[in-house]
Amino acid sequence: MTTRELQDKIIQLKKEKDICLLVHAYQSQDILEVADFTGDSYGLSVKAKNAPQKNIIMCGVRFMAETVKVLSPEKRVFIANENAYCPMAEQMDRIQVEALREQYPDYTIVAYINTTSDLKTAVDVCVTSSSAVKIIKNIKNDKILFIPDCNLGSWVEKQIPEKKFMFFHGGCPTHLRITTNDVEVAKEKHPNVKILVHPECKKEVTALADYAGSTTGIMNYVENSDEKEFVIGTENSIVQHLQFDHPDKKFYPLSKECVCPNMRATTLMDVYNTMMGQGGAEIEIDDATREGAQRCIDKMIELGG
Numbered sequence: 001m002t003t004r005e006l007q008d009k010i011i012q013l014k015k016e017k018d019i020c021l022l023v024h025a026y027q028s029q030d031i032l033e034v035a036d037f038t039g040d041s042y043g044l045s046v047k048a049k050n051a052p053q054k055n056i057i058m059c060g061v062r063f064m065a066e067t068v069k070v071l072s073p074e075k076r077v078f079i080a081n082e083n084a085y086c087p088m089a090e091q092m093d094r095i096q097v098e099a100l101r102e103q104y105p106d107y108t109i110v111a112y113i114n115t116t117s118d119l120k121t122a123v124d125v126c127v128t129s130s131s132a133v134k135i136i137k138n139i140k141n142d143k144i145l146f147i148p149d150c151n152l153g154s155w156v157e158k159q160i161p162e163k164k165f166m167f168f169h170g171g172c173p174t175h176l177r178i179t180t181n182d183v184e185v186a187k188e189k190h191p192n193v194k195i196l197v198h199p200e201c202k203k204e205v206t207a208l209a210d211y212a213g214s215t216t217g218i219m220n221y222v223e224n225s226d227e228k229e230f231v232i233g234t235e236n237s238i239v240q241h242l243q244f245d246h247p248d249k250k251f252y253p254l255s256k257e258c259v260c261p262n263m264r265a266t267t268l269m270d271v272y273n274t275m276m277g278q279g280g281a282e283i284e285i286d287d288a289t290r291e292g293a294q295r296c297i298d299k300m301i302e303l304g305g
């Protein structure tokens with residue numbers, strides 16, 4: 001079977017089985033082409049909630065499928081590859097957060113959305129990379145304990161100098177592979193080309209870049225720019241997607257190492273197998289965890305608008 005034939009079968013199965021296919025922006029092009037919706041984890045969850053289909057398949061990593069289930073408990077939610085998980089989301093658990101709460105009772109605990117549902121039950125609010133600054137500005141408390149990504153936290157801190165931040169060890173192992181040396185090499189190889197990075201990169205890397213922002217922020221930057229070449233410092237699938245979207249422009253990865261094995265784990269065949277009941281895994285979350293995680297996400301919506 002060719003890729004095109006498999007894609008046609010998937011498109012047909014979506015209709016027959018009442019399935020909405022959510023595909024994170026870091027997935028491969030052949031999967032993106034058959035998606036109902038593409039985007040970041042939170043944006044996809046909102047789309048799933050409003051979609052008429054009763055079944056959702058998420059192509060991404062586990063915490064993303066959990067977020068979909070939290071917002072759409074009445075739907076059946078599946079992850080296309082059950083082994084795809086975000087290492088950063090596993091770096092801290094609820095017990096550690098509860099201990100931090102006891103130790104620092106006067107801090108508001110803010111978690112990146114890349115965390116488990118169980119952890120979300122113990123924090124005050126979660127944020128995405130595109131909403132973090134706005135949400136934290138809107139928090140009344142000026143003491144913020146940000147988990148688990150110290151680099152994203154530092155990037156937010158720079159933009160809100162009036163608040164006091166505390167961080168706990170953690171970060172994206174994929175974005176951490178990009179080094180300041182990569183930036184220096186890119187500047188030498190592509191002088192005068194803008195370097196756009198994700199704030200999950202090391203803070204020293206972000207400091208050397210021309211722009212730092214979420215995946216959506218990077219894509220919008222390219223869309224709105226008259227420049228013809230860009231160096232991209234985020235998961236390298238974005239380099240490929242940008243090239244598809246802007247064939248008149250040129251894109252260079254900041255580092256060949258910035259590849260997330262978990263985001264790349266899902267294949268088109270996994271999507272097909274999940275639809276056929278031969279693969280993937282259904283997401284189950286108990287009511288107490290779901291309600292606790294929902295409270296955290298609701299707070300994000302309230303403060304982020």
Ligand code: SF4
Pocket residue numbers: 061085086087088089114172173174175235260261262263
């Ligand atoms: S790129 Fe980083 S944050 Fe995203 S899923 Fe992979 S490890 Fe997690």
